[in-house]
Amino acid sequence: MNKPSKKRALRGRAGRMRGGRGSGRASPGQVRLWGRHAVEAALKNPARQHRKLWATREGIASLDGDLPPDFPVEFADVADLGRLVARDAPHQGLVLDCFALEDIHLSDILAEEGKEGPIVVLDQVTDPHNLGAILRSSAAFDAAAIVTQDRHAPPESGVVAKSASGALETVPWVRVVNLARALEELAEAGYWRIGLTGHAEATLAEALPAGQVALVLGAEGEGMRQNIEAHCDALAKLPISAAMESLNVSNAAAVALYAIATRPSD
Template identity: 85%
Template sequence: MAKGDRKRALRGRAGRMQGGRGSGRASTGQVRLWGRHAVEAALKNPARVHRKLWATREGIDSLDGELPPDFPVEFADGPDLARLVARDAPHQGLVLECAPLEDMHLDEVLSGDPARPLVVLDQVTDPHNAGAILRSAAAFNACAIVTQDRHAPPESGVVAKSASGALEIVPWVRVVNLARALESAAEAGYWRIGLAGEAEATLAEALPAGPVALVLGAEGEGMRANIAAHCDALARLPISDAMESLNVSNAAAIALYAITTR
């Protein structure tokens, strides 16, 4: 049996192929993803509308699944693909151009399973951190991440690569007013815990038995005062005095583990 015969069909919806070779920039309103995990997850996500896939033969063979027969694919060499993505980005022979995911509303996630934590990010603007937090959110079954539209990275190939497929799994809710979103979370029964190095209580001491909204601020500045004021409790991770703080994505992973195993 040929290798391709053993693969499942990829569920992605192909958009109509337009134009020829890529210009090195995504088309207006499109997102360009790269790397096997990010591209494969996007192809398997039925909510994605795909425009075009650039790939090496090896890249296609690495996919867990088969593309629809009419999927718009253009085969290219590795150096050609490198011109389509961010400098030195590890594309792994796959570059996918697709439409961004549709907006998700906060009410849609707050009405879900209350046992799943909600992750709220205040001014975490680095796309690598946002992607890593998405990956941890998927690993520890968070219901969504919530960010303020003006203080968060856009959906991008860097976020998707750092998320290693989690961008397609974890809902990302973008809101205009983060404080108001925290008020809505409280009304839905979530206990809002903000991570802050100066807090007296540790996270283990502050964790309740019920639903949790974990609030994290940007590295260095931390949470804004107004966001901290909208938390029910502030808590710290019990790290050694030898280190001042943790990277926000590492802190998110540890906190989500603690919430999951309380």
């Protein structure tokens, strides 16, 4: 059952966009989002600067909140909106051009008080659908942040946002140059680093400590790189059936985050 949401005014600084039609992409430095949950979350995010919204009247009516009177909206039909996004993208009558979110530093996340949720570290997870799904699970289980490399990871995009169903706007996403160094920084901050891999001996339940956890997951197919495994305090596996070799990385993340959220307090 979904939690009831409080109505808030939609926000954003208005601006004019030039070009970009028909490509499914925004101009450099901008992001094109589509779908009700992704667009609505972006409009409610005070950290997000917006440029222009294309919408059907039904799409506008579906939003939870009111747009500012001067917000730049261009009404269009479904077919026209389809030409603004990737082929067959489910835009639900809403397409938003906005600026990419500002970079977040890991040190800023670690300095925040009251951040008790796990931090999810992704080693070269390149599929934007998987990244978006992991963001969604991270929001559902109160993860403090996700950490990826600035290379070998998807950029912020409409596909990530749609798959994240609004979580792109609420879960801090830290991009780092060196993932091993980031894991060292997490250890110094008191996080127990658990790498999830099928060849581990211990199950995740056996490896979980009582304190703060950094959950490390590897790329689709290849898993974690050796150097990243070496920077983990423990390796663990999910106790899945022998009839199945492995889980998709986003499914594994969801199961692991649930296990962390429901571990015994003592």
